[in-house]
Amino acid sequence: MIKQKKMLTPKEEFSDLEAQLAGTLKPIAPPVDFVKRLRLRIHMPDRHEITLRLTDWRRLFVVFGGVMSGMLLLVTLARTFYYLVGRKM
Amino acid sequence: MTEFEYSEEDVLKSASLGDRDSFGQLYERYAERIFNYIYYRTGNVHDAEDLTARVFQRAMNHIKNYTDRGVPFSAWLYRIAHNLVANWHRDRSRKQEIPLDDLPMLPTKGDHPERNLVRSQEQDALLRIIRTLPPERQSLLILKFVEDMSNAEIGAIMGRSEGAVKSLYHRTLLALRDQLEDQNLNLEGE
Numbered sequence: 543m544i545k546q547k548k549m550l551t552p553k554e555e556f557s558d559l560e561a562q563l564a565g566t567l568k569p570i571a572p573p574v575d576f577v578k579r580l581r582l583r584i585h586m587p588d589r590h591e592i593t594l595r596l597t598d599w600r601r602l603f604v605v606f607g608g609v610m611s612g613m614l615l616l617v618t619l620a621r622t623f624y625y626l627v628g629r630k631m
Numbered sequence: 632m633t634e635f636e637y638s639e640e641d642v643l644k645s646a647s648l649g650d651r652d653s654f655g656q657l658y659e660r661y662a663e664r665i666f667n668y669i670y671y672r673t674g675n676v677h678d679a680e681d682l683t684a685r686v687f688q689r690a691m692n693h694i695k696n697y698t699d700r701g702v703p704f705s706a707w708l709y710r711i712a713h714n715l716v717a718n719w720h721r722d723r724s725r726k727q728e729i730p731l732d733d734l735p736m737l738p739t740k741g742d743h744p745e746r747n748l749v750r751s752q753e754q755d756a757l758l759r760i761i762r763t764l765p766p767e768r769q770s771l772l773i774l775k776f777v778e779d780m781s782n783a784e785i786g787a788i789m790g791r792s793e794g795a796v797k798s799l800y801h802r803t804l805l806a807l808r809d810q811l812e813d814q815n816l817n818l819e820g821e
Contacts, residue, residue, distance in 0.1 A: 566757045568777065573680075576666065577659060584691065
């Protein structure tokens with residue numbers, strides 16, 4: 543049996559396609575916390591800022607000195623503790 | 632509606648003066664929309680997130696250069712997104728079709744969750760064909776259907792007149808219909 547094809551106007555023809563496009567191309571819900579996560583990323587310092595921080599020698603020197611002093615203090619305390627406990631044993 | 636206390640113009644003004652909180656407001660206003668656009672252009676959630684972040688980083692760095700010359704801020708953002716997606720495609724040489732396995736389903740807004748998990752074969756096929764279209768046509772369809780924009784708004788983003796967008800849309804539909812017919816896909820009923 544020959545199926546007679548119904549003549550459609552271009553508008554009618556496209557209305558099917560447009561309906562299918564509307565059903566396929568829908569706004570999607572991004573992953574949970576997406577906005578928050580990306581906001582954090584955006585507030586991360588960029589390379590330029592990191593370079594500026596590293597070239598701040600005075601701050602770098604204070605941080606380095608602080609870390610070294612802290613380590614020296616820890617070593618001294620550990621040695622004192624070892625000396626006191628070790629002598630008793 | 633309490634979402635925006637200040638007009639976009641005010642927020643833009645203070646953001647361009649370096650106020651990060653104001654830029655944050657713009658970010659929250661447009662992040663999802665830009666993500667949607669990039670997701671449909673790349674078909675990859677992780678790259679969409681990464682590129683969305685880069686769009687806003689670039690916008691933040693250059694917002695001082697943004698001046699309202701009849702082009703809305705959203706159009707400026709979409710242009711940045713368009714350029715970054717173009718670079719992304721160039722870098723990865725992904726001119727060819729992206730397998731649907733790489734296209735994870737994200738829930739669409741407003742639908743029942745169970746319905747979201749099912750993407751019909753016709754929709755899959757249509758997405759495949761859309762991905763083979765030239766980038767400009769893909770953008771046009773995404774902006775029209777996903778972002779629900781008018782031809783004038785799309786024209787502002789694409790740097791074309793409203794008539795040119797209308798004409799491009801018509802040619803895109805013709806091309807799509809031809810490709811669907813080539814693949815014997817019936818769109819008339821489910």
